[in-house]
Amino acid sequence: MRHRADGVDPHRPLGREVFYWLTVLLTFALGTAAILVPWLLLRCAGLNAIAAFWASYVLTRPLGASLAGWLGMGKPLGVGVGFGATAVLAAP
Template sequence: MIKVMATTVGETGADFLAFTMNLGLDITSYIMGGLLLIALLNQFRLKCYVPLSYWLVVVLISIVGTLITDRLVDNFGVSLVTTNIVFILGLLAVFVFWYFSEKTLAMHSINTVKRELFYWVAILFTFALGTSTGDYLAETSGLDYAQSALVFGSTIAIITIGYYYFKMNAVLAFWSAYILTRPFGASIGDLLSQPTKNGGFGYGTIGTSMLFISIIISLVIYLSFKQKKRI
C-alpha cells in the first residue's frame, strides 16, 4: 500500500513542484536529487531496516525517477518508445551485474552496502521505466486514467495469483509487481488529480499529494511502532 501511494506522490509531487509551483523540471530535479542523496547517505549508514528512513528514500526516488523521464521527454525531445527501451535495457543490465556479482536478486538478501547499492539503482530504473510505460500507454492506447489503473492493477493481481497458487518464482514476482506499481500508482494519481474535463476527479496535485503523504506517514508510524514491539 505504501509503495503504490509513494508512486502516486512521485507523479503528483513532481507535477506540483515543477508546474504548480513553477519551479520547472530542471530546478525541481536538482532540489529533489539533492534531498535523495542526503536520504540515501543516511540509509546506507543504518545497519537494519528503519521504516522512516527506507520509505523516505522510496518517496524521493519515486519523484526523481518521474523527473528523469519527464526531462528526457519534455526537455530533450526523447520519444517514450526510446525511453522505454533505454530503461528496460538499463534495468536488465543492473540485474545482470547484480546477479553475477552476488548470485541473488532476492530483496531479503540485501545485507551489504554493495547489494543495497544495486537495489536502489534498480529501484530508480523501475520508477523511471514505470513512468515511461504509463505515459506511453496513456498517450497511445486511448485508455482513460481509470482504465489504465485497471489494466496495471489486474496485471499485478495476476502476478499475485501466479505466486500464491502456481508457484511463480518469488524474485520474479516481486520485481514484476514492483515495476508495475509505478504506472499503477501514477494512473491513480492522475485519476484523482486531473480536472474532470480530462477524465479525472479534479482533486488537484496539492490535494492528492497531501492525502497520500498523510496516509504514508500514518502507515510508517504504525510500522515503526510495530518494529519496536518486535524488538
C-alpha cells in the first residue's frame, strides 16, 4: 500500500481516525494558545515585557525548529532548500 500524505487511511478504524484528527486540532489550538497567552498576560495582567518575550520565545521555539527542519530536509520528507540556505534565510 502506498503512503498517503493526507493522513486518511481507508483501512483505519473510525475511532482511530477520529482520535488522529482530534489530536491535530488540539495541537493547533495549543500552538495558538502558546502565542496568545503571553500577549494577553502582557496586555491585561501587566506582565513584564521581558517575561512576556521569553515566555513567547520558549513556547514557540519548537514551531520554528520544526519549520527549519522541514525547509532544510531533502525531498520527499522536506522542501529541499538545504540546511545552509535555511540558516542564512533565518539569520537576521
